[in-house]
Amino acid sequence: MKKINIKLDAGIYPKVALLKAAFAFIDKYYIHLAIEDNDYCVMVTAKENGDLSDTIQCEFENELLSQTIRYEVFKQTHVLREVLMARAMASTMIMDEDPIEAVTNSQDGDENLDMILEDWFEHDN
Numbered sequence: 001m002k003k004i005n006i007k008l009d010a011g012i013y014p015k016v017a018l019l020k021a022a023f024a025f026i027d028k029y030y031i032h033l034a035i036e037d038n039d040y041c042v043m044v045t046a047k048e049n050g051d052l053s054d055t056i057q058c059e060f061e062n063e064l065l066s067q068t069i070r071y072e073v074f075k076q077t078h079v080l081r082e083v084l085m086a087r088a089m090a091s092t093m094i095m096d097e098d099p100i101e102a103v104t105n106s107q108d109g110d111e112n113l114d115m116i117l118e119d120w121f122e123h124d125n
Contacts, residue, residue, distance in 0.1 A: 017067040
């Protein structure tokens with residue numbers, strides 16, 4: 001079996017990005033990860049007597065760079081996403097009146113209530 005060893009500076013790439021990049025290749029290759037000094041060591045082996053592409057190292061490095069950028073964007077924007085999600089969830093939980101009464105008091109209350117209570121599996125399309 002043909003193997004390729006890739007050495008990467010651990011100071012440049014976060015561990016989570018390395019793991020995600022490796023995961024992107026596990027369908028075609030066996031991936032072994034290790035750390036030596038301040039370097040990540042990635043050993044790539046083809047599955048089932050397959051051939052390793054000549055560009056596998058470049059492809060892996062591109063994927064690693066992509067995952068590193070995604071991780072950095074996540075770190076910079078996760079607080080905003082959490083605030084937006086919390087606000088959206090909190091605003092949907094506040095109701096002034098009982099939901100059954102709200103549907104019943106609307107113009108098409110009986111029709112909407114019947115539709116809500118209808119079994120979807122019994123409904124003919």
